[in-house]
Amino acid sequence: MAGVSEIEQMLAEALSAIKSASSIKDLDDIRIQHLSRKGRITSVLKSLKDLPLEKRKEIGAAANKARVTLEQSLKDGLERIRAARPTIAVDPTLPGIRHRVGAIHPLTSVMNRLCEGFIRMGFGVAKGPDLETDYYNFEALNFPPDHPARDMQDTFYVEGGKLLRTHTTPVQVRILEMQKPPVKVIMPGKTYRNETVSARAHCIFHQVDGFLVDEGVTMADLKGALFAFCRYFFGEDVKVKFRTSFFPFTEPSAELDITCFLCKGKGCALCKYSGWLEILGCGMIDPFVLSNVGLDSEKYTGYAFGIGVERIAMLKYGITDIRLFFENDIRFIRQFK
Ligand code: DAH
Numbered sequence: 001m002a003g004v005s006e007i008e009q010m011l012a013e014a015l016s017a018i019k020s021a022s023s024i025k026d027l028d029d030i031r032i033q034h035l036s037r038k039g040r041i042t043s044v045l046k047s048l049k050d051l052p053l054e055k056r057k058e059i060g061a062a063a064n065k066a067r068v069t070l071e072q073s074l075k076d077g078l079e080r081i082r083a084a085r086p087t088i089a090v091d092p093t094l095p096g097i098r099h100r101v102g103a104i105h106p107l108t109s110v111m112n113r114l115c116e117g118f119i120r121m122g123f124g125v126a127k128g129p130d131l132e133t134d135y136y137n138f139e140a141l142n143f144p145p146d147h148p149a150r151d152m153q154d155t156f157y158v159e160g161g162k163l164l165r166t167h168t169t170p171v172q173v174r175i176l177e178m179q180k181p182p183v184k185v186i187m188p189g190k191t192y193r194n195e196t197v198s199a200r201a202h203c204i205f206h207q208v209d210g211f212l213v214d215e216g217v218t219m220a221d222l223k224g225a226l227f228a229f230c231r232y233f234f235g236e237d238v239k240v241k242f243r244t245s246f247f248p249f250t251e252p253s254a255e256l257d258i259t260c261f262l263c264k265g266k267g268c269a270l271c272k273y274s275g276w277l278e279i280l281g282c283g284m285i286d287p288f289v290l291s292n293v294g295l296d297s298e299k300y301t302g303y304a305f306g307i308g309v310e311r312i313a314m315l316k317y318g319i320t321d322i323r324l325f326f327e328n329d330i331r332f333i334r335q336f337k
Pocket residue numbers: 166167168169209210247250281282283303304305306307
C-alpha cells in the first residue's frame with residue numbers, strides 16, 4: 001500500500017510531466033495515468049477502505065489533495081497549451097478574395113455563332129472522326145491517287161494507313177452514305193495539316209463544312225443560303241461576291257468574298273487595300289461524289305461550303321497571329337469576355 005511520501009512522489013512526477021507537456025494529448029495521457037478508473041491515484045483512493053482508520057485519514061487526505069492539485073494543474077496546463085497555439089486572426093472587414101470570371105475561347109464562340117447561323121436556317125449538325133481513311137478524306141471526294149490537288153493539303157499520315165483529316169468535308173461522304181436526301185447539315189470540327197507553324201498557318205485548326213442534297217438544288221440555293229448567313233454573321237449591310245475557284249469535289253467551285261467590315265470596302269490593312277475579304281470555299285457538289293455514295297446524280301444535286309474558323313476569328317477580332325489561339329495564355333483569352 002502506498003504511503004504519504006509515495007503519493008507525494010507520484011504527484012511530483014505528474015506535475016513535472018504536466019510542466020513539460022506540449023500537447024493536449026500529452027495532458028490526456030497524464031490524466032489517464034493518474035486519474036482514470038485504474039489510474040495511480042484512483043487506485044490509492046479505492047484501497048482506502050481496507051486500511052485502519054488512522055492510516056485511512058492520513059493517506060486519504062494526501063491522496064485527495066494530490067487529486068485536487070493534479071486536476072487544477074491539468075486545467076492550467078490545458079490553458080497554457082491553448083494559449084500557445086497560433087491563432088488565426090479573422091478580420092471581417094477585409095475585402096473578399098476576388099475570383100476571376102473566365103471567358104469563352106474566341107474560337108469556341110466564333111464556332112458557336114457560325115453554327116447558329118446555319119442551324120437557324122434549318123441545318124442539322126453532324127460530326128465525324130478526326131482520324132480518317134484516305135478513302136473518305138480524298139478518294140471519295142474525287143482526289144484520285146497522285147492527283148496534284150492532294151498537294152494542296154499536306155497530310156499527317158498515321159501508323160496503320162490512316163490519316164488526320166485535312167478538312168471536315170469527308171463527313172459529307174459519311175453522312176450521304178447513311179442518309180437519303182433531302183439532307184441539310186453542317187459539320188464542325190478539328191482539322192490537321194502538316195504545315196510549318198507560323199503566324200499565318202497552324203498544323204491544327206477548325207472548319208465548319210455544310211451541304212444540302214435534294215432534288216432540284218441549284219447554285220441559286222447556295223447563293224441564297226450563304227448570303228443570308230453573311231448578313232446574319234457580318235451584319236445587314238455586308239456585300240458579297242463569288243469568285244471562281246477549284247475544289248475536286250465541287251463543280252463549279254467558288255470562293256466567297258465579303259466587303260471588308262473594318263473599312264466597309266474602302267481599303268485598309270485588314271483587306272490588304274482590296275476592300276474584300278475571302279471567307280469561305282463552296283460550290284455545287286460534283287456528280288462524281290454523289291454517284292460514289294450510290295445517289296442518282298441525274299435526280300439529285302447539292303451544294304456545299306467550307307469555312308475556316310480561325311480565319312474568321314482572326315478577321316473578326318483583328319488577331320494577327322494564329323498561334324495565339326492554341327497557346328492558352330490567359331491574358332489573351334481574357335480579352336474576349
Ligand atoms: N475542304 C475545303 C478546304 O479545306 C473547303 C471547302 C471548299 C469545303 C468547298 C467545301 C466546299 O465543302 O464545297 O479547303
